[in-house]
Amino acid sequence: MMDAKSKERHVHEVFERIAPKYDLMNDIISFRRHKAWRRFTMRKMDIQPGQSSLDLCCGTCDWTIALAKESKGGRTVGLDFSRNMLEIGQAKVDKLGYSNQIELVQGNAMELPFEDNSFDFVTIGFGLRNIPDIVKTLKEMKRVVKPGGKIVCLDMSKPTWQPFKSIYYFYFERVMPLFGKWFVKSYEQYRWLPESLASFPDLQALAELFRETGMRNVKAYPFFGGVAALHMGTKGNEIV
Numbered sequence: 187m188m189d190a191k192s193k194e195r196h197v198h199e200v201f202e203r204i205a206p207k208y209d210l211m212n213d214i215i216s217f218r219r220h221k222a223w224r225r226f227t228m229r230k231m232d233i234q235p236g237q238s239s240l241d242l243c244c245g246t247c248d249w250t251i252a253l254a255k256e257s258k259g260g261r262t263v264g265l266d267f268s269r270n271m272l273e274i275g276q277a278k279v280d281k282l283g284y285s286n287q288i289e290l291v292q293g294n295a296m297e298l299p300f301e302d303n304s305f306d307f308v309t310i311g312f313g314l315r316n317i318p319d320i321v322k323t324l325k326e327m328k329r330v331v332k333p334g335g336k337i338v339c340l341d342m343s344k345p346t347w348q349p350f351k352s353i354y355y356f357y358f359e360r361v362m363p364l365f366g367k368w369f370v371k372s373y374e375q376y377r378w379l380p381e382s383l384a385s386f387p388d389l390q391a392l393a394e395l396f397r398e399t400g401m402r403n404v405k406a407y408p409f410f411g412g413v414a415a416l417h418m419g420t421k422g423n424e425i426v
């Protein structure tokens with residue numbers, strides 16, 4: 187088991203290295219399912235024109251751009267600690283014409299450089315699992331979201347139904363890192379994926395952490411037998 191600092195350093199190295207192939211590998215290892223999960227998430231969020239979003243661990247910015255598009259001009263900020271992932275994200279933002287609406291910030295999701303109550307939505311996509319202190323991150327998300335706003339997490343999760351569970355873990359732990367080796371010559375980096383899930387809370391446990399952080403109306407939606415999940419919670423109107 188890695189300590190918090192080693193985990194942070196390791197995750198940083200992984201994403202700095204796989205950045206150029208990250209989007210391609212997402213399509214391959216999830217059999218493009220991640221696109222449907224992202225669309226479902228956007229429908230559930232129901233963003234209104236002008237609403238603001240902060241997308242943590244924004245990486246190559248697909249979700250950041252979707253948030254900007256849906257808000258039709260709302261302030262949109264993406265934050266990530268990997269310079270290489272952000273560079274690819276920035277190129278997409280520029281190419282799609284969102285440079286005036288989207289601001290990208292290099293920073294750490296556990297210590298957000300934003301004022302309290304700043305955004306209507308704070309999202310984190312396939313990122314929370316990579317962060318050493320989940321509770322600290324959820325607290326930061328709650329701090330910077332506005333009263334009545336939502337925090338939203340889309341990430342891998344843990345299927346519970348046998349025999350699907352056994353087949354899935356065989357794929358996830360044995361086959362998928364080989365895809366990493368064959369397609370992007372990064373076996374060790376793709377070994378990290380199953381390792382990062384091992385200590386991550388399951389569907390119910392993560393919903394409970396949302397509640398313990400003080401989020402209300404917490405919803406958890408499993409995808410594809412529970413291999414991924416969407417969690418969403420609303421911040422109350424009390425002053426923080």
Ligand SMILES: C[S@@+](CC[C@H](N)C(=O)[O-])C[C@H]1O[C@@H](n2cnc3c(N)ncnc32)[C@H](O)[C@@H]1O
Pocket residue numbers: 194197198201242243244245246247248249265266267268271293294295296310311312313316317318
């Ligand atoms: C699996 S990628 C997800 C990218 C994107 N959100 C998506 O949905 O495709 C995880 C991202 O989290 C970033 N990350 C991991 N730990 C972080 C931290 N503590 N602070 C900021 N970014 C972090 C990595 O650099 C990487 O870009």
